[in-house]
Amino acid sequence: MKLKSRIYNGTLYVLLCGELDEHSASYVREEMDKAFSSGIFKQIIIDLSELEFMDSTGIGVLIGRYKKMKDRSIPIYICNPSSHAEKIFKMTGLYELMPKIV
Amino acid sequence: MKSNNYMEVKFKAESVNESFARVCVASFCLPLNPTIDEINDIKTAVSEAVTNCVVHAYPKSVGDVVVRVEFDNNDVVISVSDEGVGIKDFQRAREPFYTTKPEEERSGMGFAVMESFMDDVQLQKNGEKGLKVVLRKTLRRGALSKQLC
Numbered sequence: 001m002k003l004k005s006r007i008y009n010g011t012l013y014v015l016l017c018g019e020l021d022e023h024s025a026s027y028v029r030e031e032m033d034k035a036f037s038s039g040i041f042k043q044i045i046i047d048l049s050e051l052e053f054m055d056s057t058g059i060g061v062l063i064g065r066y067k068k069m070k071d072r073s074i075p076i077y078i079c080n081p082s083s084h085a086e087k088i089f090k091m092t093g094l095y096e097l098m099p100k101i102v
Numbered sequence: 103m104k105s106n107n108y109m110e111v112k113f114k115a116e117s118v119n120e121s122f123a124r125v126c127v128a129s130f131c132l133p134l135n136p137t138i139d140e141i142n143d144i145k146t147a148v149s150e151a152v153t154n155c156v157v158h159a160y161p162k163s164v165g166d167v168v169v170r171v172e173f174d175n176n177d178v179v180i181s182v183s184d185e186g187v188g189i190k191d192f193q194r195a196r197e198p199f200y201t202t203k204p205e206e207e208r209s210g211m212g213f214a215v216m217e218s219f220m221d222d223v224q225l226q227k228n229g230e231k232g233l234k235v236v237l238r239k240t241l242r243r244g245a246l247s248k249q250l251c
Binding site: 019021022023029053055056057059060061063064083084087088091092 | 117118120121124139142145146149150153156157206207208209211212214215218219
């Protein structure tokens with residue numbers, strides 16, 4: 001599992017690569033929090049184009065990040081989910097917290 | 103030829119083995135000609151069941167997880183068993199968003215995901231202690247090709 005991030009035009013872009021499950025969750029949580037606490041940005045876009053697998057542990061990680069950013073009034077958006085990730089997001093209602101953007 | 107084939111693997115209830123478990127089950131199911139969506143559903147459900155063992159079954163010492171996969175014509179039947187502390191209230195455990203560890207940022211959607219992705223999910227006691235989760239999924243394309251032939 002790898003995570004890459006960069007800030008461009010006031011947006012923090014986060015790219016998740018690999019498999020997000022119980023084993024990688026603590027690493028993803030830690031790296032996302034590092035990225036979220038550095039630099040100045042008005043919104044966050046999480047790019048899932050290179051995410052190969054995710055289960056409900058990933059939903060817990062994302063909801064945790066949503067709660068932290070909600071306190072700072074910074075919205076989070078999801079882009080490029082696989083059909084599999086999309087199925088989990090729709091089922092769990094995650095898009096109501098983190099809308100999907102194209 | 104396809105019916106009654108089975109396999110069983112046993113491994114330590116550690117998160118590093120989750121990926122192995124889901125890939126192992128998915129590979130075994132390939133002779134039934136599943137679609138990519140079906141394989142993804144199975145991998146996710148297995149991952150949820152194994153995560154449950156890793157996170158909840160053994161709070162004091164790490165025990166074993168046994169995953170068994172059996173073909174029942176075009177149904178895949180997967181059981182994920184542990185000998186841990188078990189679950190007192192099956193009904194409650196299946197409720198969406200219910201978690202015993204809210205402080206760990208858990209979604210509480212594990213069983214809901216299993217139920218959504220598989221055709222049937224049963225929770226059973228595993229002998230004196232522990233839990234057995236039995237997951238069943240009918241592979242549609244395999245069933246269709248069998249009808250056509």
